Amino acid sequence: MKLLTFSTLYPNSEQPSHGIFVETRLKYLLASGQAESRVVAPVPWFPSSSPRFGEYAVYNKVPRSEVRHGISITHPRYIVLPKIGMYVTPLMLAQSAKKEIGRIIDEGYDFDAIDAHYFYPDGVAAVMLGKYFNKPVVITARGTDINLIPQYSLPRRMILWAARNAKGIITVCQALKDEMVQLGVTPSSITPLRNGVDLQRFHVMDKAAARATLGLDRFTLLSVGLLNERKRHDLIISALPSLPDVQLLIAGSGPDRAKLEALTHQLGVADRVTFLGAVPQTELKLYYNAADLMVLASSREGWANVLLESMACGTPVVASNVWGTPEVVAAPEAGMLMPQHTPQGLVEAVRLLRERYPAREATRAYAERFNWDDTTQGQIDLFKKILVELAS
Incomplete structure (x- = not known):
């Protein structure tokens, strides 16, 4: 399977711990040998890298492209608008990524599906991109994207639109699935796949x-x-x-x-x-x-x-x-x-x-007991099921 992983929650050389849980899950999926992926991880546009701008200056320093753990990653820039940014960011994300994704396809990586992480704004933007490129989208819900953001009416409507138009939904725990069902999402469209832990990196020492x-x-x-x-x-x-x-x-x-x-x-x-x-x-x-x-x-x-x-x-x-x-x-x-x-x-x-x-x-x-094997297999099964259904 050829995937395109799409998320603003992904590490980069300037922010190596940012969204590392997305990278870790992807690394275990790719290690199975049953999938490959390119990553599009947009970052906010910021005009300067001057230290006087504090943490915002980091965005300017993020490279346009890089390779981490053998995975090719690009970082297109998107505009964050003051005051109304929360409501227009899905569109800004989608627009910023179109050219980059088009280039990836033109270079010969014609992926099978979009693997999106974080429902809002990332998942909403991913569904927009899926419609534009005619690709199925699977969105992973991770936390505040479901237990906080839907308190705002417009984002809630956009989340529900994305849920209806995604081919699959993953939640990292049963509690998030239950909350999505309460919001009005069809239960059968949601697959809980909990995160695992890197048992090699984290181990008992003296x-x-x-x-x-x-x-x-x-x-x-x-x-x-x-x-x-x-x-x-x-x-x-x-x-x-x-x-x-x-x-x-x-x-x-x-x-x-x-x-x-x-x-x-x-x-x-x-x-x-x-x-x-x-x-x-x-x-x-x-x-x-x-x-x-x-x-x-x-x-x-x-x-x-x-x-x-x-x-x-x-x-x-x-x-x-x-x-x-x-x-x-x-x-x-x-x-x-x-x-x-x-x-x-x-x-x-x-x-x-x-x-x-x-x-x-x-x-x-x-x-x-919380290794990555079951979660990796759950992803493989879900993507295969979606691709088989689309091919039939």
Whole structure:
């Protein structure tokens, strides 16, 4: 099968961790030997790479084309319009990609289907492109594209239009399928295929050595994710006054860093919180192994890969009981869900888990149940079914 993978959520040389879950799933699919793919991963147009523009300047530095892990990727630019961007971005995405996709076809890669990731705006744009090039489209729903964006009426209508016109829909957890059905999408058109974990990259290391490398000397919580409101790092920080013997490492960058740092000083816990900044995927395993618990306090999640990454390193998790997370944290050796999504709920979960701390081998064994084999085969079966039906 020849696929064209289309998503704004895809890593590049300037943002190597951006949308890495899309790249990881694709790598395992291609490794099966039953599919090949070219990637079109649009990035916002930005006129300057000057440092004074902060994170926006990164977009200017992203190459027009590159190769990662043997996969050819192009990055056409699309315009983001202030204030109305949310509503016109699907059209802007589609327009930016038409010329690039046409060139790919003219060069001899006449693909069979479009493999799109993230329903809005990417999936809507992909369906527009599918109609233009007469190609079937499969869209993967991943989280906020379904559990948040449909709260806005126009995007909701466009999501439902894309769902009706896509040949297949994948959700990364059952909870997202249930939500799509509530929105009005036909259940039989949706296939839940959960994410897996890279068991080679994330593995158990010597814990004492990892802690010594990082200079850790207290019971350690690790939180991994963007520093924004949805990830609720503030909730974890707010729990620390009730956990006086605990230190917290926060791996991630984002707009809320100054606010979170101010909160640590306000609560008198700044000496027990370390902001690590963005940590490359290749280095995260050291932090997962060194930590005693990985905490995910998000208010919304589709399928949080960080949970399985931590478990694969033998470290159990405490997580908020939202969306697909109960499907990941589903046994005592995996960790525990917070009884309430509050600082006190986190305190209670941490204390209970410390009393019933699972063996690292058991936590690793649990993670091993989430390899990529079933998800890869599910994709192959779905694409083959669609292509056979179109050919008949």
